[in-house]
Amino acid sequence: MLHALSSPRLFRIRPxxxxxxxxxxxxxxxxxxxxxxxxxxxxxxxxxDRYGGVIVEVTQPMDSALFASVLSASMAQWRQxxxxxxxxxxxxxxxxxxxxxxxxxxWYHHAEPNYMMLVHWLPQGAHTLPANASHRVGIGAFVxxxxxxxxxxxxxxxxxxxxxxxxxxxxxVNEGEDLCAAxxxxxxxxxAIDTKFVQVLAFRQSHKVFFEKSDIFFLCLxxxxxxxxxxxxxxxxxxxxxxxxxxxxQPFVQKYELLxxxxxxxxxKKDGNYSxxxxxxxxxxxxxxxxxxxxxxxxxxxx
Amino acid sequence: MLHALSSPRLFRIRPxxxxxxxxxxxxxxxxxxxxxxxxxxxxxxxxxDRYGGVIVEVTQPMDSALFASVLSASMAQWRQxxxxxxxxxxxxxxxxxxxxxxxxxxWYHHAEPNYMMLVHWLPQGAHTLPANASHRVGIGAFVxxxxxxxxxxxxxxxxxxxxxxxxxxxxxVNEGEDLCAAxxxxxxxxxAIDTKFVQVLAFRQSHKVFFEKSDIFFLCLxxxxxxxxxxxxxxxxxxxxxxxxxxxxQPFVQKYELLxxxxxxxxxKKDGNYSxxxxxxxxxxxxxxxxxxxxxxxxxxxx
Numbered sequence: 001m002l003h004a005l006s007s008p009r010l011f012r013i014r015p016x017x018x019x020x021x022x023x024x025x026x027x028x029x030x031x032x033x034x035x036x037x038x039x040x041x042x043x044x045x046x047x048x049d050r051y052g053g054v055i056v057e058v059t060q061p062m063d064s065a066l067f068a069s070v071l072s073a074s075m076a077q078w079r080q081x082x083x084x085x086x087x088x089x090x091x092x093x094x095x096x097x098x099x100x101x102x103x104x105x106x107w108y109h110h111a112e113p114n115y116m117m118l119v120h121w122l123p124q125g126a127h128t129l130p131a132n133a134s135h136r137v138g139i140g141a142f143v144x145x146x147x148x149x150x151x152x153x154x155x156x157x158x159x160x161x162x163x164x165x166x167x168x169x170x171x172x173v174n175e176g177e178d179l180c181a182a183x184x185x186x187x188x189x190x191x192a193i194d195t196k197f198v199q200v201l202a203f204r205q206s207h208k209v210f211f212e213k214s215d216i217f218f219l220c221l222x223x224x225x226x227x228x229x230x231x232x233x234x235x236x237x238x239x240x241x242x243x244x245x246x247x248x249x250q251p252f253v254q255k256y257e258l259l260x261x262x263x264x265x266x267x268x269k270k271d272g273n274y275s276x277x278x279x280x281x282x283x284x285x286x287x288x289x290x291x292x293x294x295x296x297x298x299x300x301x302x303x
Numbered sequence: 304m305l306h307a308l309s310s311p312r313l314f315r316i317r318p319x320x321x322x323x324x325x326x327x328x329x330x331x332x333x334x335x336x337x338x339x340x341x342x343x344x345x346x347x348x349x350x351x352d353r354y355g356g357v358i359v360e361v362t363q364p365m366d367s368a369l370f371a372s373v374l375s376a377s378m379a380q381w382r383q384x385x386x387x388x389x390x391x392x393x394x395x396x397x398x399x400x401x402x403x404x405x406x407x408x409x410w411y412h413h414a415e416p417n418y419m420m421l422v423h424w425l426p427q428g429a430h431t432l433p434a435n436a437s438h439r440v441g442i443g444a445f446v447x448x449x450x451x452x453x454x455x456x457x458x459x460x461x462x463x464x465x466x467x468x469x470x471x472x473x474x475x476v477n478e479g480e481d482l483c484a485a486x487x488x489x490x491x492x493x494x495a496i497d498t499k500f501v502q503v504l505a506f507r508q509s510h511k512v513f514f515e516k517s518d519i520f521f522l523c524l525x526x527x528x529x530x531x532x533x534x535x536x537x538x539x540x541x542x543x544x545x546x547x548x549x550x551x552x553q554p555f556v557q558k559y560e561l562l563x564x565x566x567x568x569x570x571x572k573k574d575g576n577y578s579x580x581x582x583x584x585x586x587x588x589x590x591x592x593x594x595x596x597x598x599x600x601x602x603x604x605x606x
């Protein structure tokens with residue numbers, strides 16, 4: 001049930017919900033459980049979330065001293081009402097209000113280029129607020145043609161620049177992007193080769209890769225649908241088809257278990273009976289949209 | 304090569320590097336490529352990153368007007384030097400400086416409870432700065448005893464509260480935490496059952512689960528090492544061992560492909576020859592620490 005917006009307000013209400021819970025739910029259309037009945041002048045307009053907290057989204061410019069006073073009065077009311085988490089979404093154009101919120105006891109929950117989300121926990125004791133996103137997700141693409149040549153690139157940015165190392169195309173999965181789509185996209189961007197996603201062959205989780213964040217890297221098998229390479233100008237120094245044995249023999253590949261093991265897995269996939277995880281679109285609880293589940297279809301089907 | 308700190312400064316220098324690149328690297332000890340030689344009064348102290356940018360970490364209180372003027376002068380110098388990305392790490396106690404940075408053209412890159420990271424891109428054209436963490440990672444634990452009973456819980460928070468649905472223990476993987484360790488931890492926290500991690504049986508990626516962030520959920524097989532359940536008070540309403548057939552027969556499980564498919568996979572694992580991905584500690588490039596790689600060991604070993 002969406003809240004019908006009433007006459008002019010300082011703060012627009014938008015249905016949105018933090019989710020403290022578990023990852024079994026896919027994208028959903030959030031609906032507020034109910035709405036804040038208090039709309040007297042001098043209090044922030046807010047909606048209730050399903051965890052006993054409230055959410056404020058500032059959408060209009062405001063003087064920081066006025067905001068401080070209105071926020072303070074609102075906090076008193078929310079405390080009285082037994083509210084738990086208080087969320088304030090501040091678009092970057094209202095950066096002048098950040099300091100007042102922090103002075104009121106709020107801290108940073110997360111930020112994106114165009115907004116900051118602040119939060120405060122009113123009850124006694126440790127908060128049960130959901131954590132910020134913790135991982136970056138990357139893919140590496142194993143693409144081999146019929147001549148047993150793999151698609152490899154040399155990068156002109158990052159740590160391998162100038163080292164002469166040939167590597168699989170790799171890249172970062174965007175927020176909201178399926179990793180199977182990301183693998184196809186990255187190969188296309190870096191080499192202009194069209195591919196079809198087949199399987200996740202392995203993955204690796206590592207830590208403190210990027211700020212304090214962790215990282216999951218998926219090694220993916222893709223089948224080439226085209227063969228003429230055109231390298232990306234901005235990030236790729238060179239790209240070519242290289243015999244897999246030549247790729248594997250590079251000292252850089254031989255030196256690191258991760259890369260060596262990846263080659264063994266790729267060869268087991270191509271020459272043997274290695275089963276990775278294949279993507280299957282599935283519906284899940286709490287969701288209107290389907291999402292990809294990856295599992296060993298080969299083994300499941302042979303039962 | 305670490306920069307030797309010189310006499311009192313407004314801004315402490317800390318070696319730290321954004322990484323635009325690829326996920327093949329695990330945790331590493333970052334070292335600055337070189338350091339900013341400019342330490343005249345009136346300019347921010349910064350270190351160079353390996354991508355042609357600079358990093359400033361504010362560690363001392365400062366008047367916001369003074370900061371604005373020093374930042375402005377520093378920006379002029381960095382522009383002249385052809386610098387690319389400019390990063391400012393502002394601990395929350397220096398929140399008074401956020402507005403000045405935004406007025407200078409900085410935007411939010413990310414935030415954690417105790418600090419905000421602002422960034423600016425000096426060259427013409429689109430920036431090549433690394434994205435913020437995009438995913439939350441969760442686990443679900445399939446734990447079955449010798450009587451073919453699975454460990455299940457009812458939650459007293461979140462969407463399933465009060466629904467009577469019995470589910471596998473689930474939880475969120477912390478920043479910096481191995482997912483195999485997170486699975487064991489969550490089962491222990493929710494039920495007091497000790498377990499040993501065996502395999503990832505499947506995973507699911509979904510989107511817009513939490514703010515605009517995506518989510519990867521790993522279905523994991525764990526072997527129970529103890530059997531006496533003691534439920535967690537704060538989040539768990541009830542916990543018990545339940546015959547797998549009874550778990551599977553729940554309408555909630557039957558209704559959703561994801562859950563139904565998960566049961567099929569779990570049974571194929573227990574009764575058939577389903578191979579998931581097992582964790583193996585491996586070394587990787589750029590890293591001093593080992594990290595877990597997950598793959599189909601069974602199939603790799605049979606080659």
